[in-house]
Amino acid sequence: MPIIITMPALSPTMTEGTLAKWIMQEGDQVRSGDMLAEIETDKATMEVESIDEGILARILVPEGTEGVLVNTPIAVLLEEGEDASAIDAALAGAAVPTPAAPAAPATVPAAAPPGAAPAPDGGGGRILASPLAKRMAAQSGLDLARISGSGPRGRIVKSDIEAAIAGGAAAAAPAAAATAAATAAPAAVPAAPGDDFVLEKLSSMRKIIARRMTESKQQAPHFYLTVDCEIDDLLALRKKLNDKADGAYKLSVNDLVIKAAAVALMKVPDANVGYSEEGLRRYKNADISVAVASKKGLITPIIRNANGKGLEAISTEMRELAQKANDGKLVPEDYQGGSFSISNLGMFGIKQFDAVINMPQGCILAVGAGEQRPVVKDGALAIATVMSVTVSVDHRAVDGAVGAQFLAAFKGLIQDPMTMLL
Numbered sequence: 318m319p320i321i322i323t324m325p326a327l328s329p330t331m332t333e334g335t336l337a338k339w340i341m342q343e344g345d346q347v348r349s350g351d352m353l354a355e356i357e358t359d360k361a362t363m364e365v366e367s368i369d370e371g372i373l374a375r376i377l378v379p380e381g382t383e384g385v386l387v388n389t390p391i392a393v394l395l396e397e398g399e400d401a402s403a404i405d406a407a408l409a410g411a412a413v414p415t416p417a418a419p420a421a422p423a424t425v426p427a428a429a430p431p432g433a434a435p436a437p438d439g440g441g442g443r444i445l446a447s448p449l450a451k452r453m454a455a456q457s458g459l460d461l462a463r464i465s466g467s468g469p470r471g472r473i474v475k476s477d478i479e480a481a482i483a484g485g486a487a488a489a490a491p492a493a494a495a496t497a498a499a500t501a502a503p504a505a506v507p508a509a510p511g512d513d514f515v516l517e518k519l520s521s522m523r524k525i526i527a528r529r530m531t532e533s534k535q536q537a538p539h540f541y542l543t544v545d546c547e548i549d550d551l552l553a554l555r556k557k558l559n560d561k562a563d564g565a566y567k568l569s570v571n572d573l574v575i576k577a578a579a580v581a582l583m584k585v586p587d588a589n590v591g592y593s594e595e596g597l598r599r600y601k602n603a604d605i606s607v608a609v610a611s612k613k614g615l616i617t618p619i620i621r622n623a624n625g626k627g628l629e630a631i632s633t634e635m636r637e638l639a640q641k642a643n644d645g646k647l648v649p650e651d652y653q654g655g656s657f658s659i660s661n662l663g664m665f666g667i668k669q670f671d672a673v674i675n676m677p678q679g680c681i682l683a684v685g686a687g688e689q690r691p692v693v694k695d696g697a698l699a700i701a702t703v704m705s706v707t708v709s710v711d712h713r714a715v716d717g718a719v720g721a722q723f724l725a726a727f728k729g730l731i732q733d734p735m736t737m738l739l
Contacts, residue, residue, distance in 0.1 A: 319407040320369045320394040324378075326387045327358050327365075328649045334358050335383045335521055336391060345373045347394060354380070354391070357521055361616075361652075362645040371396045375404055379474045382447045383521075446473035453478040522614040533676050537592070540717065541671050543707040544724045546731040548687050552702060554734045558628065565629075571607070571661050572632040573734065574684055579603035579623035580737045581726040582657055588723040589656050591677040592714035598677065606655035606675060607635060611642040617675060618642055619655045628738075663687060669705040679714035680723070683707045704731070 324334060335357040341347055352364045353373075371394035378391040385391065393404050444461045446454070450473045454461050457478070464481050466473035519527075548570070555568050562568075582589040582603040591598040603624040606617035618638035620631055641647045658675040663686035672683040687704040694701075706727070710720040730737045 318396070319374070319399060319403050320371060320396065321390050321407060322353065322367070322369075322392040322394060324385045324387050324389045324391050325356070325365055327356060327363055328653065331358050331387060333384050333386050333521075336378050336380055336385055337362055339376060339380045340364070341367075341373050343373055343376055347371055347373050357645075361522075361613075361642075361647040363648065367394075369394055371399075374401055377408075379447055379472070381475055444473070445471060447475065450474055450478050457482055520613060522616070526614055529676070530673050533674050537674050537676055538712040539671075539674060539709050540712050540720075541707050541709055542717070542720045542724055543669060543705060544728050545690075546704050546706060546728050547692065547701045548704045548731060549702045551731055551734045552687070562629075566632050568628055568632050569635075570663070570687065571659075571684070572628055572635060573737075574661065574682075574731070575605050575607065575620055575623055575631055575635070575659060576626075576628055577727055577730040577734070577737050578657060578659060578682055579605055579620075580730055581723055583624045584726045585719065585723045587719045588680055588710075588715055590679045590714050591656065592679060592711055593677055597714055600656035602656070604654060604656045606652075606658040606678070607638075608658065608660040608672075609639050609642045611645070613645060616642050616647065616652055617655065617658055618647060618651045619653075621654075658682070659684065663704065669707060671707055672709050674709050674711050676711070679711045680720070681709045682727075683709065 324336070327334070336354060337357045338355040340352045340354055347353065347367050348370050349368055351367050353367050354365050355362050356365050373392060374395040375393045376391070377393065378385055378389070390408060393407065395401070395403070445466060446461050451461065453459075453475065454464070454473075459478065459481055461473060464473055464477055465471070466477055551570070551573055555570065555573060559566075559568055580603075586599070589600045589603060591600070602622045605620045605623045607620060608615055608617050618641070620626070620634055620638075623631060626634075638647070638651060641651065655675070655678060658672070658678055658681040660672040660681060661684040662670060663684055666686050668688070669685045670683050672681045674681050683706065685705040685707075687702050689700050690703040692699055692701045692703065706724070708720055708724055710717075
């Protein structure tokens with residue numbers, strides 16, 4: 318019996334994804350463990366492996382298709398001895414959701430490019446076309462019924478729309494506009510306001526960032542506490558440890574900040590919590606989510622049990638996670654969960670900022686740049702390297718006094734860094 322491959326749920330929160338690339342092609346022999354395709358989720362691009370064996374007989378969803386719902390059929394495998402005649406019968410019994418596409422606005426049918434044949438009817442008057450092709454056709458005013466498809470079962474895909482546009486199948490003007498054009502001399506039309514930009518399509522990651530940040534600011538009552546930390550002793554310790562490492566590792570200020578935050582959370586466990594309608598989540602360990610600005614957007618890989626790890630382990634793990642984030646190779650266990658977040662913009666020269674809470678966590682620490690500032694010591698003016706940090710707190714889970722206690726513990730560890738190593 319043919320094996321129907323469906324869009325997998327690559328994380329507990331995933332409802333749809335983008336089929337970024339087919340690694341296997343129709344006709345290829347597939348073995349268990351072979352990589353079939355690359356799926357773009359809201360966090361990363363992940364390779365999906367086959368758990369079955371057979372011939373990849375039909376690809377149902379072309380690469381580049383967005384908004385493919387979880388459990389939608391994407392391909393069909395045939396086992397040994399089976400032929401293609403069994404595929405349609407197997408698909409007919411697969412009652413699963415299909416990718417949604419926005420409805421196309423009503424247009425006058427466009428002229429078809431030379432040699433084009435009518436698009437195949439998927440049954441019940443439905444034209445077989447990918448969601449991306451439907452959107453492109455709607456934006457260009459093309460009539461899908463007059464475009465031939467080159468995809469599986471004659472499905473219209475992106476390349477067919479591009480070919481139609483290149484072949485002269487321009488959008489037809491509404492009938493009223495056509496009548497007016499026939500009776501009036503053409504006139505120059507001024508550019509509409511806003512025509513001086515290019516609209517970039519939102520990635521899955523950018524969509525989820527927008528949704529989660531909006532939810533956080535709407536639902537979590539943020540309040541902010543800021544302290545200045547003198548970091549000359551911390552910089553001296555960092556230099557000493559890096560000199561002793563002899564190239565085996567290279568600690569950053571952020572590595573020390575992660576360790577200090579983790580130890581401070583163990584000292585003030587009431588800050589290591591998250592809010593939910595069922596109750597407060599009291600985390601047993603300091604699993605620190607660290608904001609990384611990857612090429613595709615902001616993501617927060619996690620240093621788990623940071624309170625129990627040494628600086629070398631934290632530094633090595635952070636460097637590996639940052640590289641995986643930039644390569645789009647993070648797996649769900651790299652970024653799901655976490656008890657506390659850190660966002661560091663000091664490397665950009667930002668002095669101080671307020672970060673948005675990464676729900677359901679209760680706190681996020683915003684770290685600014687270390688800079689030389691005048692300070693008063695023993696009644697005399699002096700110069701010190703000072704770093705401003707701000708903790709954003711969800712007031713549903715963490716009270717002001719608890720936030721202040723956490724910052725006091727963090728500041729003490731940063732200004733006397735040897736104590737975080739005890």
